[in-house]
Amino acid sequence: xxxxxxxxxxxxxxxxxxxxxxxxxxxxxxxxxxxxxxxxxxxxxxxxxxxxxxxxxxxxxxxxxxxxxxxxxxxxxxxxxxxxxxxxxxxxxxxxxxxxxxxxxxxxxx
Amino acid sequence: xxxxxxxxxxxxxxxxxxxxxxxxxxxxxxxxxxxxxxxxxxxxxxxxxxxxxxxxxxxxxxxxxxxxxxxxxxxxxxxxxxxxxxxxxxxxxxxxxxxxxxxxxxxxxxxx
Numbered sequence: 248x249x250x251x252x253x254x255x256x257x258x259x260x261x262x263x264x265x266x267x268x269x270x271x272x273x274x275x276x277x278x279x280x281x282x283x284x285x286x287x288x289x290x291x292x293x294x295x296x297x298x299x300x301x302x303x304x305x306x307x308x309x310x311x312x313x314x315x316x317x318x319x320x321x322x323x324x325x326x327x328x329x330x331x332x333x334x335x336x337x338x339x340x341x342x343x344x345x346x347x348x349x350x351x352x353x354x355x356x357x
Numbered sequence: 358x359x360x361x362x363x364x365x366x367x368x369x370x371x372x373x374x375x376x377x378x379x380x381x382x383x384x385x386x387x388x389x390x391x392x393x394x395x396x397x398x399x400x401x402x403x404x405x406x407x408x409x410x411x412x413x414x415x416x417x418x419x420x421x422x423x424x425x426x427x428x429x430x431x432x433x434x435x436x437x438x439x440x441x442x443x444x445x446x447x448x449x450x451x452x453x454x455x456x457x458x459x460x461x462x463x464x465x466x467x468x469x
Binding site: 280282288289290291292295334343344345346347348349350 | 388390392397398399400401402405407413415416447457458459460461462463
C-alpha cells in the first residue's frame, strides 16, 4: 500500500522560518505535492515536485529527494495568516489519483 | 470565474436515508474526485472519475455511489449502508497538472 508520515503539529514564531517534513512509502512514484487548508475551508494547492530538488514559489519552497522518499515544505517570513493545516500528498502507484497525509497543524504565535 | 461548486454547504441526514451531494465544475477538467475528511484527519479517497461514464473506487468506497454522465458533474450519493457518514466531503478536479487539484468548498454532512 501507500503511506505518508508528517508531524501532527508544529509551532513557530511570526517572522521565522519553519520546515514541515514528509516521508512516504509507495510502490511507484510520480510526484509529491503540498496543500494548505484553513479551518473549515477547502485545501488549496501550493506546489509539487516530480524531480529531486527545491521548487520556490514566493515565501514557500518545497523540496524532494526521491532516493530518500522524503520531502519538505519550507515557509519563510511567517505571517499569522499562515496558521493552517498543511498536507503532503503523493501520486504513487497510479498516475490518476493522489493520496494525502494526515496533515500538520501549524500554529504561529506573535 | 472558473471553479468547482459543491452544494449544499451543510446537510443533515436521518438514519436510513440516502442523500446526494452535488459537485459541478466549469474548468473543463477531465478528472474529478470525492474525498472524505474527518475532524483532525487527512483526506481519504472515496471515488474518482477520469472520463465521462467511467469511475473507479477509492480507498473507502463502501456505502457510497457516484455517476459521471456529464463532464461537468460528479454527484456523490451517501447511502444508508454507510454506517458513519458524518464528515466533511470535498470534491476536486484536475486537468493537465495531475498533481494540482482544485477543490470545491465542501459539504458538511451530519447524521441526526
